[in-house]
Amino acid sequence: MTVSAPFSALRILKEGLTGNTGWTRHWRDPAPKAAYDAIVIGGGGHGLATAYYLAKNHGLTNVAVLEKGHLGSGNIGRNTTIVRANYFLPGNSEFYSHSLKLWEGMEADLNYNVMHSQRGLINLFHSDGQRDAFVRRGNAMINQGDDAILLDRDGVRAILPYLDFDNTRFPIFGGLLHPRGGTARHDAVAWGYARGADRRGVDLIQNCEVTGIDIADGRVTGVQTTRGAIAAPKVAIVVAGRSSQVAAMAGLRLPIESHVLQAFVTEGLKPVINHVISFGMGHFYISQSDKGGLVFGGDIDFYPSYASRGNLPMIEHVMEAGMTLMPMIGRARVLRSWGGIMDMSPDGSPIIDKSPIDGLFLNCGWNYGGFKAVPASGYCLAHLMATGQPHPVAAGFRLDRFATGRGIIDEEGTGSQHNLH
Ligand SMILES: Cc1cc2nc3c(=O)[nH]c(=O)nc-3n(C[C@H](O)[C@H](O)[C@H](O)COP(=O)(O)OP(=O)(O)OC[C@H]3O[C@@H](n4cnc5c(N)ncnc54)[C@H](O)[C@@H]3O)c2cc1C
Numbered sequence: 001m002t003v004s005a006p007f008s009a010l011r012i013l014k015e016g017l018t019g020n021t022g023w024t025r026h027w028r029d030p031a032p033k034a035a036y037d038a039i040v041i042g043g044g045g046h047g048l049a050t051a052y053y054l055a056k057n058h059g060l061t062n063v064a065v066l067e068k069g070h071l072g073s074g075n076i077g078r079n080t081t082i083v084r085a086n087y088f089l090p091g092n093s094e095f096y097s098h099s100l101k102l103w104e105g106m107e108a109d110l111n112y113n114v115m116h117s118q119r120g121l122i123n124l125f126h127s128d129g130q131r132d133a134f135v136r137r138g139n140a141m142i143n144q145g146d147d148a149i150l151l152d153r154d155g156v157r158a159i160l161p162y163l164d165f166d167n168t169r170f171p172i173f174g175g176l177l178h179p180r181g182g183t184a185r186h187d188a189v190a191w192g193y194a195r196g197a198d199r200r201g202v203d204l205i206q207n208c209e210v211t212g213i214d215i216a217d218g219r220v221t222g223v224q225t226t227r228g229a230i231a232a233p234k235v236a237i238v239v240a241g242r243s244s245q246v247a248a249m250a251g252l253r254l255p256i257e258s259h260v261l262q263a264f265v266t267e268g269l270k271p272v273i274n275h276v277i278s279f280g281m282g283h284f285y286i287s288q289s290d291k292g293g294l295v296f297g298g299d300i301d302f303y304p305s306y307a308s309r310g311n312l313p314m315i316e317h318v319m320e321a322g323m324t325l326m327p328m329i330g331r332a333r334v335l336r337s338w339g340g341i342m343d344m345s346p347d348g349s350p351i352i353d354k355s356p357i358d359g360l361f362l363n364c365g366w367n368y369g370g371f372k373a374v375p376a377s378g379y380c381l382a383h384l385m386a387t388g389q390p391h392p393v394a395a396g397f398r399l400d401r402f403a404t405g406r407g408i409i410d411e412e413g414t415g416s417q418h419n420l421h
Helices: 007-018 045-058 092-110 128-143 153-159 186-199 240-248 312-325 327-331 374-387
Strands: 038-041 063-064 123-124 148-153 174-178 201-203 210-216 220-225 228-231 233-237 256-268 276-279 284-288 293-304 334-344 351-355 360-363
Touching: 038 045, 038 220, 045 063, 045 374, 063 360, 092 256, 092 374, 123 128, 123 153, 123 327, 128 174, 148 334, 148 360, 153 174, 174 240, 174 360, 186 201, 186 360, 186 374, 233 240, 240 256, 240 360, 256 312, 276 312, 293 312, 293 334, 312 327, 351 374, 360 374
Parallel strands: 038 063, 038 233, 063 201, 123 276, 233 360
Antiparallel strands: 123 174, 148 174, 210 220, 220 228, 256 293, 256 334, 276 284, 284 293, 351 360
């Protein structure tokens, strides 16, 4: 197997001085083998991270990732790149805390620059009641070992002077600062995990759509694909917005609805927003990319759909929220908008679990927060596939909680409504 030499400052210098002729492909382009020890369906962030940790942590390298398009063509390359560990409820709290620690070691671990930037995340509050809720959240974050600082109105104004503090309807009372929160370059995360998995011997097979799941005597035996049948005793479905469709190939009906979420980017501007800001009275969040574009988004389109183009009413809603929060944004020109298909679960929390079919594993229900989960999700699914036991920080993400009602992790407190999480 040919693998490229590790990246280093010395190597960049050498390549720069010798015409950049020594760089090699990040990963191979192998033909699928007839059989593997494990198959991961889906070459997004979660699938690639799963393959990486199967190889790195558990020595399982006879593994294939099957991707119907190209690696990183799904939501991993479409999100607004926010990384945080500011969850309130047990179940989520320890999982996202673990994930943030993996983010903090990711670049050294993968030998890859994912541009992880801990620029701080500020969640704004606009009433006394919301302040109380954020105080509780901040205390939970600190108890979990993460960081949280409560800012009053002047504290926020000192950092974000351009916000509309005296908006008649949504005046800003203060904010909860999460200094370790921030952003990362989304597709670089996919590329980094892909390269890391490939270097350990994992086959990354693109343009290979799974069209059927083979089952015999209650056990998975492999998959049917557009590039032929591939056998494996372990198969993981890690396909985000397509989870229900792929699980249906195994005769499973998942408690997942697919909804479109849109995002927007403006023309490049000089540095103006140095944090991630989240508006507490509408679903609106914004940061500035290293290229200068303001990257922002809002809520899902509210009805189930597999169309990733998005609709105009939500665009209008997001623009209104942006103008309410920071009127100066009206001067910026929107360059592009796009959508991604979100796997919404009934309680807004994910599923990392075995399925009722032996050897078939599920990883889904990431709603619109699955980017920050990528490292821990892959880490924990790999643990489950290799050992047969859930990793302790993901033990709450059970499939049967939706059948029994026990162990529901409803962070938003909105009840069993996929579109409200
Ligand atoms: C607009 C937007 C903004 C977001 N903002 C954030 C954010 O700021 N922070 C955050 O934490 N999260 C965010 N998210 C959510 C996050 O991007 C997703 O939860 C996460 O990327 C989903 O996991 P994934 O990366 O594995 O998905 P994907 O990248 O979608 O990977 C799934 C892959 O499966 C493949 N696939 C599907 N069916 C098959 C098949 N039959 N055979 C083979 N392959 C198949 C797809 O082609 C795809 O590549 C956002 C999402 C969107 C759309």
